[in-house]
Amino acid sequence: MLRASVDTIVRVTGGELVFGDLESFATDLTLDSRTATPGCVFVALPGEHVDGHDFLRQALEGGARVLVVTRDRDELASALTIALQRGASVVRVPDAVAAVQGLATWHRSRLLCPVIGVTGSTGKTTTKDFIEAVLSTSLRVVSTQGNKNNELGVPLTVLRAGSNTDVLVVEMGMRGLGQIAHLCEVARPTMGLVTNVGTSHVEILGTQDAIATAKGELVRAIPGDGAVFLNGDDQFTGILSALAAARVTRYGLTEACEVRAESIVLAPDSRASFSLVTVQG
Template sequence: MLRATADSLVEATRGSLVLGHGEHIVRGLSIDSRDVRVGGAFLALPGEKSDGHDHLRAAIDAGAHVLIVTRPLAELGDVEADARARGVAVILVDEAQDALADVAVWHRAGLNCRVVGITGSSGKTTTKDLLASVLSTTFRTVSTSGNRNNEIGLPLTVLSAGPDTEVLIVEMGMRGAGQIAHLCEIARPTHGLVTNVGTSHIELLGTQEAIADAKGELVGAIPQSGCVCLNGDDSYSAHLARLSAAPVRLYGLGETADVSASNVRTDEGGCAHFTLRAGGAEVPVELGTPGRHNVYNALAAGAVAVEFGVDLGNIASGLHSAVMTGMRMESFVTADGVTVINDAYNANPASMAAAVETLASQEIPGRRIAVLGDMAELGSLEPLAHFIVGEQVAASGIEVLVTIGERALRIGDGAGAAGMPVQNRFSCSTVEEVLDVLDDVAGPGDTVLVKASRVMGLESVVGRLSSPWWRPPFSSHSGSACCASETSGNRCVLMARKVTWSSRALPPWEAYSFSWWSPSRFCSSERQPVRVCWLLGPPWPAGVWALSTTGRRWRMSGRWDYDRAPSCLDRLPSRSSSVYWRSIGRMCPRGFRYRSRHRG
């Protein structure tokens, strides 16, 4: 953690001390007033949604000893008086982001530790998590938190290291040439790792060769005393090796790799098992994260660990117990028994293919459902790349495909061209539409993969799935469906669904819901369902009431005169009648038998 005087910060940032004393001791630096510790420094960094200068008073209240600002004192209003009254020092700098980098450079100069820089088109964060877990078995290790791999996150990672840190791991992202070189100037890595060179950001850099050169900025920054670890199975590794002044170590599945894997297989949960080989020795490894592609990430972490002299047993232990950053093959089971694989943080063609393979390889009792969204920054490769993903989905045997986004329509086209039936393909334009589809097609025992580029924000889908309105209290369930149609002047199509739930403690109860589509009578858009359901609840014959919905708005009619009636009707879920019926089961645990009635 950063430990410096206010005078040292003035020197590092080339700023001016405009208030307070330079002898103030600073312990840590934050750009978020909610994270300020007593005795820390707060850097007022302008952001997309808020300006740090608007939170200076909160930082003072949290105990900050030093404020670093870009506005003169006269423009800070009452903050000056508060800072003066509490003895807080204020440093004025020209540019906040530059000041952050300058402080990190100053702090890095005082660290006596090995620094590992990690970059690559995909797998950076997972590899960083695996490596941090492995090295922590032997060294005091600090690593990038989450995915803070840019010109703001990397300096904060450097500042989190302290004098007792033995290894610092920094993830390096980029969106253009020169950016990784700038990050290297701040972190000064002693060791480098490039996971692969893919097509991410090709829209910005133009060619894959240019992407390789950008990743190679890390390779060229490693001193001769260090080491560079490269993916021996990646076609651009030979080019990257020529850029290195340091020794190069290769990892991969080939026999010529310095660190390799054999006997690779996956268990019923999709987690890879393999034998790791290095230096004539070998050790069995069991990964705790789904995905056969994670073998490469594990080998990358193993290659660095072997270079650092970590025992193979500790490497295997660290790989198995690693905790992954959120939204990277993160798996959980919803209340209704649907397994969700949350891989929604980002996507490119390679990671999409890996995620599809992971879903297809899992042994599950139900169906496999892929919810895939747009892949961004692919430039002219965009249509073909999405089409190929669709072909991979169909070829893998995944039963249901749900796409969201304009670009992802090509994923559906590819799946259709490869033979996936049209009734198993759904295209959506909003998160609500995706949730509606999942309500209809996903059931207990099914597994749903959610993946797209970061700009799609599909974590909202995962969030809605992980926070359901209901939790079934029953030990078993069964379902059946029937379909009927009637002809009228409005050509209504009537759909009926019956769900029967049972339990050892409760009598069986049934729910019937009717849905129909009629643009002229019931709704404003042609395929928007209208559901009207009449419910009878013995042993309360007077408690007859009805619920209906047009689109996603529920309303209640009739009456309810039983003293134990549910009082949370305003919390009814909005996605489908089947979810609603299960909510009723949650709210009325004594059980009901429901009947439906449709008045022509």
């Protein structure tokens, strides 16, 4: 969970203090005034249909200690009067989404836990859920909620992790070249898994090769002492493997995979069972 001074919030968001106490601290962050808690940061996201600036009063009533806004002071006079009365701080930033990402990047730099990044054309959310289910049997895991895997979902996931988190699992979506690379700058994964390279979003990138390049941004981001897991049955695995600085482990169904499933049985109730085979036996 985020814990930052107002001074830090101003610095990492590239903002300016409208008024408030630079030495005061805020904990947690929300984009929804309905979930504002005492001492939190409320970031007012401007939107085409719903604008967070219209809900500053509600966030303050929920206990928000810091308001992050993009509008000019004159446009927020009523809400700012209440903020001043309540002793809240107000920070104006040039870009609200970038502010959330900046806070998450700063928060990630303070986390000591390993971070697993998951991407792929299909199966990202299911794979992320399986990883969480397995690891949660013995570890404290924070993972992406649902399929919130975009430029806001990833930083919000990072901000939910704390000093007591053992593993952070982050799903990463893609709508164009460079997006996964940008999400990796925020989450800084130490391990990465690519489910496959399919044709989802081919209408955006044009070719399956370009999709592989985009998915490969996660592979490139994993440090040399990390680990990369690739679908050994996917035709693009060789290309992705060549991008890795870290050790690559292939998983799948064929004997070429270091980790593979054998003797797969699908029960009448749709539950699957199989034997997990590794290079160790």
